[in-house]
Amino acid sequence: MLEKHIIKDIRIAPVETYFGAPGAGRIVGRNSKGENYGHNQREWLVQVTTDSGLTGVTNARPAMNRDKLTALYATLQLLLGRDVFEFYSVSGSRVTGVNPRWEELLRENGFIDFVIFDLMGRALDVPAYRLLGDRVRGWVESYDSTLYFQDMVHPEAGASAVAREAKDAVANGWRAMKLKLGRPGRWFEPNAGVARDIEVVHAVREAVGPEIRILVDANNGYDGKLPLLETFVHETGPAKTFWMEEMVTENVADYRKLKEWRDRWSPETMLVDGEGHRGRNTIYWQLMEEGLLDGIQPDMLDMGFWPFHTLARDIEDSGYATMICPHNYNAATIGLRGDIQFGAVTERFVIAEDSTLHFDLYNMQGYEFENGCYQVPSAPGLGIEIDQERYDRVYRQHETVVG
Amino acid sequence: MKITEISVTPVPSYYPKELGKNAFSDNIGKQRLEWIVRARTDGGVEGVTIANRAIRQGRVEDLLKLLKTSLLGREVNSLLQVQNGVVTGPGADVARTFRSTRWMDALAFDLYGKAHNVSAISLLGGKVRDAVPAYDTTLYFQDFLVPEKGAKQVAEEAAEAKAAGYRALKIKTGRGGRWMMPEAGMRRDVDVVLGVREAVGEDFHIYVDANFGYDDRLDLLEDFIRETISANIYWLEEMITHDVAGYRAMREMQAKHGSKALLVCGETDRDPISETFRHLIEDDLIDGYQPDIVGAGYLRWIEIEQALHGTEVRSIPHNFGNGTFGTFATLAFGAASKTFVSLEDERNLPHIFGPFPPFKDGAYQVEERPGLGIAIDEDLFQAKYALHEWQVE
Numbered sequence: 001m002l003e004k005h006i007i008k009d010i011r012i013a014p015v016e017t018y019f020g021a022p023g024a025g026r027i028v029g030r031n032s033k034g035e036n037y038g039h040n041q042r043e044w045l046v047q048v049t050t051d052s053g054l055t056g057v058t059n060a061r062p063a064m065n066r067d068k069l070t071a072l073y074a075t076l077q078l079l080l081g082r083d084v085f086e087f088y089s090v091s092g093s094r095v096t097g098v099n100p101r102w103e104e105l106l107r108e109n110g111f112i113d114f115v116i117f118d119l120m121g122r123a124l125d126v127p128a129y130r131l132l133g134d135r136v137r138g139w140v141e142s143y144d145s146t147l148y149f150q151d152m153v154h155p156e157a158g159a160s161a162v163a164r165e166a167k168d169a170v171a172n173g174w175r176a177m178k179l180k181l182g183r184p185g186r187w188f189e190p191n192a193g194v195a196r197d198i199e200v201v202h203a204v205r206e207a208v209g210p211e212i213r214i215l216v217d218a219n220n221g222y223d224g225k226l227p228l229l230e231t232f233v234h235e236t237g238p239a240k241t242f243w244m245e246e247m248v249t250e251n252v253a254d255y256r257k258l259k260e261w262r263d264r265w266s267p268e269t270m271l272v273d274g275e276g277h278r279g280r281n282t283i284y285w286q287l288m289e290e291g292l293l294d295g296i297q298p299d300m301l302d303m304g305f306w307p308f309h310t311l312a313r314d315i316e317d318s319g320y321a322t323m324i325c326p327h328n329y330n331a332a333t334i335g336l337r338g339d340i341q342f343g344a345v346t347e348r349f350v351i352a353e354d355s356t357l358h359f360d361l362y363n364m365q366g367y368e369f370e371n372g373c374y375q376v377p378s379a380p381g382l383g384i385e386i387d388q389e390r391y392d393r394v395y396r397q398h399e400t401v402v403g
Numbered sequence: 404m405k406i407t408e409i410s411v412t413p414v415p416s417y418y419p420k421e422l423g424k425n426a427f428s429d430n431i432g433k434q435r436l437e438w439i440v441r442a443r444t445d446g447g448v449e450g451v452t453i454a455n456r457a458i459r460q461g462r463v464e465d466l467l468k469l470l471k472t473s474l475l476g477r478e479v480n481s482l483l484q485v486q487n488g489v490v491t492g493p494g495a496d497v498a499r500t501f502r503s504t505r506w507m508d509a510l511a512f513d514l515y516g517k518a519h520n521v522s523a524i525s526l527l528g529g530k531v532r533d534a535v536p537a538y539d540t541t542l543y544f545q546d547f548l549v550p551e552k553g554a555k556q557v558a559e560e561a562a563e564a565k566a567a568g569y570r571a572l573k574i575k576t577g578r579g580g581r582w583m584m585p586e587a588g589m590r591r592d593v594d595v596v597l598g599v600r601e602a603v604g605e606d607f608h609i610y611v612d613a614n615f616g617y618d619d620r621l622d623l624l625e626d627f628i629r630e631t632i633s634a635n636i637y638w639l640e641e642m643i644t645h646d647v648a649g650y651r652a653m654r655e656m657q658a659k660h661g662s663k664a665l666l667v668c669g670e671t672d673r674d675p676i677s678e679t680f681r682h683l684i685e686d687d688l689i690d691g692y693q694p695d696i697v698g699a700g701y702l703r704w705i706e707i708e709q710a711l712h713g714t715e716v717r718s719i720p721h722n723f724g725n726g727t728f729g730t731f732a733t734l735a736f737g738a739a740s741k742t743f744v745s746l747e748d749e750r751n752l753p754h755i756f757g758p759f760p761p762f763k764d765g766a767y768q769v770e771e772r773p774g775l776g777i778a779i780d781e782d783l784f785q786a787k788y789a790l791h792e793w794q795v796e
Contacts, residue, residue, distance in 0.1 A: 014582070016550055027434050038432040040421050040548055068581045152413060153434065156787040186462045187413070189793040394551040400584050 032182025032221030056118030113304025121381035143176035175372030176213035182221015237265035426577030426616030450514030505700030516774030534766035538571035570765025571608035577616015667691030
């Protein structure tokens with residue numbers, strides 16, 4: 001029988017950071033469909049404390065992206081007075097199933113799953129990943145995911161604006177990076193857009209050298225423009241991209257063509273997709289069945305540990321070769337740490353999406369960063385501690401106490 | 404004189420600082436794009452507008468097609484109907500186009516004015532003031548961006564606006580609408596308004612805009628109005644979604660607590676003047692009306708002012724998101740409008756458009772130049788932006 005740890009206190013606070021320094025850092029530009037990602041960024045930090053003195057954390061940004069603080073407040077209220085071990089079945093320090101009483105809440109709010117795993121890990125004095133299984137790797141590779149349409153932020157530099165920032169990423173330690181593409185989709189005249197996409201890939205390859213992994217993501221910017229996509233795949237074959245992500249909205253016919261071009265001109269490149277719908281939509285399974293999807297990408301924080309773990313297990317059981325490449329951009333720091341915990345225990349995990357943001361508020365000493373990889377920490381739970389002095393000084397005045 | 408060349412170019416437009424959230428949307432940021440449309444004639448005249456609204460809803464490839472079918476090959480004189488030097492409506496051949504893409508008509512005013520060596524001010528009826536008052540509209544939820552300072556951050560930025568010469572500013576409120584709990588949000592709104600008043604002193608207009616952040620919380624709106632009476636707010640904008648019963652309740656709150664603030668709204672009216680706003684005007688429930696200067700277009704604003712004639716409702720065109728171009732566009736309108744109140748100034752740093760007219764005592768001096776009075780720095784354009792200039796083929 002596990003000792004009870006009753007949730008007695010929940011606090012929400014928006015915590016802020018910047019790409020680079022406040023007022024002087026980078027502006028991360030647009031992707032193929034949305035406006036600039038921006039300069040200032042934030043997490044909606046949730047701290048959950050038990051009557052036994054444990055405190056776990058998560059980032060409620062997925063909830064705040066879709067709704068109001070009052071809705072998040074009402075959701076978190078449901079946790080007050082609950083034992084951290086009532087959400088999942090736990091046997092021998094392993095989660096074996098979800099309590100149906102809480103399954104819907106956790107499915108709709110994957111970020112809550114993070115704090116439950118954090119608290120369970122702390123209560124059992126094990127890292128969060130150990131609740132899912134044995135560690136399969138000690139370091140998790142990550143990629144810098146901030147190379148948006150920097151050529152539209154710095155138009156005079158054109159493609160070299162992206163190459164310059166790619167070089168900076170390598171100087172800062174990353175060995176992999178993702179380039180946002182799909183310029184024909186919205187912001188460019190289509191022919192100019194594909195020409196720029198190709199130019200960007202080659203400029204970055206030249207800037208970073210042959211050893212660095214280049215991932216590309218078009219956010220479906222080639223929808224309805226398959227001839228341009230064919231040109232792109234053909235022309236960028238020599239750059240040996242690591243993966244092509246969301247080149248078109250997932251559908252079997254287009255993916256068959258894409259695979260045909262990939263096989264012909266860029267055979268080592270993975271085709272990845274599946275950021276939405278938690279990997280459960282039929283289309284993903286159709287693509288997997290036909291060998292058209294090499295990696296699937298539900299969002300780590302939106303999904304939560306257990307649903308992602310069961311997705312990976314289902315793919316394993318199906319016999320499909322599809323790998324796991326969680327989306328994580330909006331989730332910033334806490335989401336990345338979740339990604340690393342999940343990657344530590346998931347054979348099919350490929351690489352972690354890193355928004356490269358740093359928050360002074362968090363102490364995460366166990367997650368050493370070396371040679372583009374994060375060490376998997378041995379600290380209990382998620383291994384994230386809050387700098388309480390800073391919290392009291394800066395964020396206490398902005399916090400909402402859930403009561 | 405025919406339009407023979409048209410191009411579209413995205414030009415980054417910078418704010419002097421990062422702009423935070425408003426009541427419903429996340430950070431505005433530091434940089435946005437102005438989608439500049441340049442149209443040249445066979446007579447060597449060039450006019451400009453921005454297509455931000457078209458791009459917001461669509462794609463560059465669609466915009467290029469639209470410009471081709473709408474404007475390429477058109478006679479400049481066919482774009483507008485002009486009587487006694489004043490525009491009375493669109494040209495017959497483009498009336499339908501301008502009705503559905505109203506952002507285009509600023510280009511017509513610019514081209515026609517330059518072709519005939521008259522100002523857009525003159526085409527709008529002539530100058531009625533020598534200087535157009537402007538307000539700093541960049542005071543978003545800056546307390547989120549610099550959390551250690553909280554409400555003081557907004558007050559500090561307000562003091563900076565005053566030091567920069569402004570005599571009016573607008574504060575975004577409605578924090579309880581999404582990003583804070585309703586009561587806490589109202590309290591922060593009050594703290595911000597009182598802090599700003601203290602920072603800028605008495606001889607300064609404070610406008611407040613909640614972007615509907617008090618919807619369904621008239622109780623808290625009443626608290627806000629009561630607790631900010633001492634700040635002498637000049638106008639209350641979009642405190643709630645336009646609705647006759649809600650605005651009547653606001654009038655009653657004002658009477659009860661002694662608020663003299665103007666009630667203004669209308670930015671979200673996409674086909675002005677639509678039904679609810681007509682009721683608000685007829686029932687004397689609003690004092691200012693705010694369709695966007697570029698989104699509604701000059702031609703619609705001419706109709707709006709005709710409809711508002713005889714009422715107490717004043718013209719206060721919304722301008723946020725129109726960048727540097729919007730400053731020029733609003734300036735021309737404000738110089739010619741008898742009931743105009745104040746130009747919404749994003750304080751964009753200058754780029755290819757210039758020169759800004761002199762800014763003195765919180766107002767732009769009116770200088771009548773042909774068309775919209777915008778000169779393009781061609782050297783700068785070629786050096787920084789021409790790489791992304793897409794021609795209408």
